[in-house]
Amino acid sequence: MKFYLIIKTFLSRHLTPTRIFVSSFAAFIMLGALSLWLPFSASHKGLRFIDALFTATSSVCVTGLAVLDIGKDLSLIGQIITMILFQVGGLGIITFSIVLFALMGKGISFKGSEICQTTFLHTPRRDFYLIIKKVLLYTFVIEAIGTIFLFWRFAQDFPPLTAFYRAIYHAISAFNNSGYSLFTDNLMAYQGDIIINITVMALIVLGGIGFIVQYEVLAKLRGLEKRLSLHTKIVLVTTVSLIFIGAVCFFFLEINNSLKGVNFKTSLLASFFQSITARTAGFNTVDIGILTNSTILVMIILMFIGASPGSTGGGIKTTSFTLLLLLIFNRIRGNENVNIANRTMPQETIEKTISIVFASAFCICLITSVLLLFSGGDATPMASRHRFVEYLFETVSAFGTVGLSMGVTPQLNDIQKFAIIFMMFAGRVGPLTLAFALYSSRKKGITYAEEAVMVG
Known part of the structure; x- marks a missing residue:
């Protein structure tokens, strides 16, 4: 006892x-x-x-x-x-x-x-248990609807039982922003299929905006909420903006490359699909390994930003990205505070945002360095120059819990696999959360006399 x-x-x-x-x-x-x-x-x-x-x-x-x-x-x-x-x-x-x-x-x-x-939740609520139950309810309902649409399409290519199994697997994978597929080429065979593309994109977006956003939007539509919270507004505006910007960039950067010879409808579907899936989902309808360097850069940025807080996705999150832009904008205008929609962001939130962004960038640099140092082989620097982009892409993909790859994942050695495993874990729980969990205690440090240094 x-x-x-x-x-x-x-x-x-x-x-x-x-x-x-x-x-x-x-x-x-x-x-x-x-x-x-x-x-x-x-x-x-x-x-x-x-x-x-x-x-x-x-x-x-x-x-x-x-x-x-x-x-x-x-x-x-x-x-x-x-x-x-x-x-x-x-x-x-x-x-x-x-x-x-x-x-x-x-x-x-x-x-x-x-x-x-x-x-x-972005702020504590008394009805949080009700929200948790709604989270599970929304999840299973959305996944069930996605399964029905995918089954309708897969039934044209496979026996009913096989079609149903593939439909439910891909619906759950899409909503949870996993990206695992039972097809060897992922969803490349369905690049121009409207049903598959729209269903998977909808599941990814709904899983990536965050459960509290789903709850508030539905409550607003049913008249149970008078207004949307600032958090929900930021998530919705940022998500829609990133989807359209990413799609436009992909379309024009790949029009003479991976989309060459493809009709307009399929090109449009592929552009929006890759813009959405790059932010933590991992499905692909084009070969990532043949994309232009400019497109790869855009996708790395999207993967780094990731999904929204309280969702199934990773990355620094859409809210952190928006607050960082607002911080820069307000500083340029000479404002000490970060203001948006007649609201001022708490200083603690801004400091946490900066910490998340820089901790994430540091982790990515560290793991990319490990992948490069243990890449092995005796190729010349010029012959192996492509590895830097491939390993950087792989690391950011792991951090953002995306799952897209330029084809190097199966070629990783054991040390590199352990490095990516750590990056995936840190990306899911958050680098700061992981650091706080490993550190014994969080104490307020001693404050000494201030002294300035030159920066910038």
Whole structure:
């Protein structure tokens, strides 16, 4: 009994909400890796543990990078395991746990409540449990509708049972912004298919705007909310702007390259599809490896920005990107505060935004350096110059939990795979969250006399 109290006291002191959040993802990844490592998860010979760990991490972190062919190398059981992993990983392990405990008639702990509040809500609300239930309801309803549309199209190419399975797999993958596909060429065979493109794009956008945004928009349409929050307005405006800007850039940069000889309708679909999927989804209807350098740069920027807070996606988030632009704009105009829509952003929020952007950029530089240092081979610098762009693209894709690749993922060695695994994990939980979880405590430092230095 005394030993039990000691353990309970130790855990209550050291298991902060941040550590519980990070640990839940790490534990679920390890469980998924062990499951995929078992012989029945592979279609032929068993997977190496590093490949099982990579696939599990990519699934739970809803990234979509793959070192193997999901449709060929995994058995039906292995594919279902990945589907469960990115479904639970997309919504969050704690979310499912809280709803499960509530259904069992058990109360919600304060730490569990705090984790869910910070994950899905921009400001604390008393009805957060209702919102959590709505999150699950919206998820399953949206995925069900997506499955119906995809089944309608896949039924033209496959037997009914196969079509239904492929439809539900791709619907869940799209809504959770995973990007895993059962097709070897992803969705390239459906580049000009309106039903497939529109359905997948809609699922990606709905999964990427954040659950609180879905809740507020539906509540506003039903007359339950008088106004949308500033958070929701920023997310919607930024999301729509990035989609259109990305599509226009892709169309004009690829019109004489990957889209050459393609009709206008298909070119338009491909442009919007790649603009949307570049911000954390990972599906592709064009060969990423043949895109122009200018297009690659645009896609790297979109991947770095990512989805919105409280969603299934990664990246620095649309709100952080917008606040950073507003900070620069207000500083140029000589304003000390960041103002938008007759509201002033808290200084703490601005400082957190800057920290997130620079911590993310530092992680990307670090992991890209690791990939380059351990690339191996004896090619000359000029012959291997392309690796820098490929590895940078791969790293940003892992950070933004996107899953797009220029074709280097299956060629990574074990050290490089571990580096990408870390990047996918850090991108899903957030680099600052991971740092806070590893650090023993967050204390306010001593304040000394100020002294200026020259900057800029």
